[in-house]
Amino acid sequence: MNAEAEAVLRSEASAWAGRELAFVPMNAENLPLVAEVEKTAYSHPWNLRHFSDSVDSGYATQMLVMTPDPMQDPPTWAHAPTLPDGRWLLGYFVAMKGVDEVHLLNITTVPQHRRQGWAKLMLQALAAWSRLQGAHWLWLEVRASNVVARALYESIGFQQGGLRRAYYPDAGQQREDAVVMSWNLALQGHGGSHE
Numbered sequence: 785m786n787a788e789a790e791a792v793l794r795s796e797a798s799a800w801a802g803r804e805l806a807f808v809p810m811n812a813e814n815l816p817l818v819a820e821v822e823k824t825a826y827s828h829p830w831n832l833r834h835f836s837d838s839v840d841s842g843y844a845t846q847m848l849v850m851t852p853d854p855m856q857d858p859p860t861w862a863h864a865p866t867l868p869d870g871r872w873l874l875g876y877f878v879a880m881k882g883v884d885e886v887h888l889l890n891i892t893t894v895p896q897h898r899r900q901g902w903a904k905l906m907l908q909a910l911a912a913w914s915r916l917q918g919a920h921w922l923w924l925e926v927r928a929s930n931v932v933a934r935a936l937y938e939s940i941g942f943q944q945g946g947l948r949r950a951y952y953p954d955a956g957q958q959r960e961d962a963v964v965m966s967w968n969l970a971l972q973g974h975g976g977s978h979e
């Protein structure tokens with residue numbers, strides 16, 4: 785990630801005194817952990833190949849990690865997904881750069897760490913990175929039924945666009961619509977308040 789994205793991290797780290805936050809690129813060593821978390825987060829998860837293809841294609845493939853503090857962190861987090869170096873995986877995203885836009889393909893927060901602002905932080909860091917790549921838009925598709933993710937995107941400034949009918953596989957032979965959402969990075973300044 786770039787210097788602007790690192791600045792987003794530093795401002796958040798002050799609210800988590802003593803813990804160090806970092807973005808770590810996905811690679812062959814850490815992808816199995818990502819793929820394990822993915823299975824717990826989606827009805828139709830990506831597999832290891834989806835992630836490794838994304839890395840090989842040069843997409844932005846980043847994990848948000850934190851050095852735990854046993855004196856402060858809830859004991860229930862002791863079993864949270866952990867990298868070989870002892871840092872906790874908080875979440876991850878995959879995004880693909882286009883001509884003047886970035887397409888967010890996957891964003892996930894580890895279940896134990898949800899509702900702590902990590903997805904918002906990842907989106908702000910991605911927006912900072914995207915601006916420096918010259919992108920004017922960040923856009924994505926989201927399942928129509930995924931009210932949690934839609935609330936997240938709206939909270940940060942994404943606007944709803946069109947629908948892609950029957951875009952996602954669903955239970956049995958059913959399909960589910962995707963809602964297209966976009967965030968005008970030029971209009972949104974630095975992505976609103978993180979608090």
Ligand SMILES: CC(C)(COP(=O)(O)OP(=O)(O)OC[C@H]1O[C@@H](n2cnc3c(N)ncnc32)[C@H](O)[C@@H]1OP(=O)(O)O)[C@@H](O)C(=O)NCCC(=O)NCCS
Binds near residue numbers: 825890897899905935
């Ligand atoms: C969607 C997801 C990434 C959100 O991650 P998160 O780290 O918990 O989100 P944040 O803590 O940054 O939440 C930011 C805002 O999103 C909204 N939000 C997040 N979780 C919510 C929930 N359970 N209910 C309602 N609003 C919610 C709120 O506006 C929240 O702000 P607030 O906490 O100040 O009210 C996470 O729930 C997840 O990984 N879900 C499964 C995978 C998924 O659906 N990914 C998106 C695919 S398009």
